[in-house]
Amino acid sequence: MSKPANARAAAAQALFQVIEQGRSLSQALPDTTQALSASDAAFTQAMCYQALRFLPTYEWFIRALVDKPLKNKVRIAHYLLVVGIVQLRDMRTPAHAAIGETVNATMLLKQASLKGMVNGVLRSFQRQEETLEQALKSEQAKSAGLRTDHPGWLQRRLEAAYPEQWEQVCTRNNMAPPLWLRVNHSKTSRDQYLALLAEQGIDAVTDTQALDAIRLPTARDVTQLPGFADGHVSVQDRSAQFAAHLLDAQPGERILDACAAPGGKTAHILERTPDAIVHALDFDAARLNRVHENLARLQLEATVICGDAADPSEWWDNACYDRILLDAPCSATGVIRRHPDIKWLRRATDIDALVALQERILHAQWALLKVGGRLVYATCSVLPDENTKQIQKFLTTVKDARVVPIEHASEHDWQLLPEPESGDGFYYCVLEKTADSA
Numbered sequence: 001m002s003k004p005a006n007a008r009a010a011a012a013q014a015l016f017q018v019i020e021q022g023r024s025l026s027q028a029l030p031d032t033t034q035a036l037s038a039s040d041a042a043f044t045q046a047m048c049y050q051a052l053r054f055l056p057t058y059e060w061f062i063r064a065l066v067d068k069p070l071k072n073k074v075r076i077a078h079y080l081l082v083v084g085i086v087q088l089r090d091m092r093t094p095a096h097a098a099i100g101e102t103v104n105a106t107m108l109l110k111q112a113s114l115k116g117m118v119n120g121v122l123r124s125f126q127r128q129e130e131t132l133e134q135a136l137k138s139e140q141a142k143s144a145g146l147r148t149d150h151p152g153w154l155q156r157r158l159e160a161a162y163p164e165q166w167e168q169v170c171t172r173n174n175m176a177p178p179l180w181l182r183v184n185h186s187k188t189s190r191d192q193y194l195a196l197l198a199e200q201g202i203d204a205v206t207d208t209q210a211l212d213a214i215r216l217p218t219a220r221d222v223t224q225l226p227g228f229a230d231g232h233v234s235v236q237d238r239s240a241q242f243a244a245h246l247l248d249a250q251p252g253e254r255i256l257d258a259c260a261a262p263g264g265k266t267a268h269i270l271e272r273t274p275d276a277i278v279h280a281l282d283f284d285a286a287r288l289n290r291v292h293e294n295l296a297r298l299q300l301e302a303t304v305i306c307g308d309a310a311d312p313s314e315w316w317d318n319a320c321y322d323r324i325l326l327d328a329p330c331s332a333t334g335v336i337r338r339h340p341d342i343k344w345l346r347r348a349t350d351i352d353a354l355v356a357l358q359e360r361i362l363h364a365q366w367a368l369l370k371v372g373g374r375l376v377y378a379t380c381s382v383l384p385d386e387n388t389k390q391i392q393k394f395l396t397t398v399k400d401a402r403v404v405p406i407e408h409a410s411e412h413d414w415q416l417l418p419e420p421e422s423g424d425g426f427y428y429c430v431l432e433k434t435a436d437s438a
């Protein structure tokens, strides 16, 4: 596809690539926004986030306004209509610009023959908005899919796992996430960094459980924050910041971060315990480049290894680890608010495959742990199959594991759900290897 120099065309193309071609938004956006100014690229991104958060709702409006579904060669125009309605309904874009620019985008997308249709549908939406909103409300009362803007399979799994809270979880998945920073302990303290932010007039909020975390209530370019380039802070969600604390690495210990890329948690472990010997493993060489970049900015050192966590025979040096962090590949259903494309890219069938992979990696990693050593199992999922049930099954198949209670959690494992102004959905279980392997 050509590279459009129009924010609406770029947004329609990115949405097309995500929904029709299964590309992630973080891959699609850099391609489609290449020719745009920074502010237009940011606008494109905002339109895509909004569209992906509430896609069933926008598609319901389109069905109400278009006689025949737009398919095959004209499918891109469907996403242009989504983008148009996003602006008119939810982005405070002046109507003349929303309609005019979206109609202009038809040319760039080689859909000039649909110019009149796009113009007509968007003007009809504008005229009928009130009536349409009322009709939508009564449809939402009947359809959970329209009420929650989640795919049916995910909704059903959330409902089964959280009968009281599932609609609230869906609502929170559709909200914009807060911005959390992690203060680098090896360079400064949280209090010192808060003082630096206050000097610059930047509002900041701390957290009583996540001891290195600072929330910035106003979104901003983090690279411009004081000390960012020198590694005084990094961006990391509050919930993700518990991993290094639960691992509790001690100076001189051998630590394995088993699924390490892009290295956020590897860096946190080293910031807290610079004298630990840390191996950062991942099987994705491209993502490992980001581990190198992050460690370089933070001036930290780890041995970076490219290898399969499920098959240590390829890369392991036969020396057991004192502690292992297994931040397992997962459905990422806890971070939908940061990546709304997850709702449409994941399939119900992916979950069983992920659960099987997690199980293989967990068993392979357990064999690398010293007796008396600790393994922290973590996911950014809210689905019990990947979390509590995975660990319960593990505990029935190995004889030498005991669960270490987690201070903040009510049970022996810890399922965090996404919370506004707080952390993402995350799961932790801390396991200790006992001498009893009979």
Ligand SMILES: C[S@@+](CC[C@H](N)C(=O)[O-])C[C@H]1O[C@@H](n2cnc3c(N)ncnc32)[C@H](O)[C@@H]1O
Pocket: 258, 259, 260, 261, 262, 263, 264, 265, 266, 281, 282, 283, 284, 287, 307, 308, 309, 310, 327, 328, 329, 330, 361
């Ligand atoms: C949740 S992400 C890790 C995030 C990372 N811990 C952080 O805090 O920055 C999961 C990682 O697991 C890696 N991965 C998936 N399957 C793997 C395997 N079999 N062996 C090693 N790494 C794997 C993926 O490439 C991905 O980088």
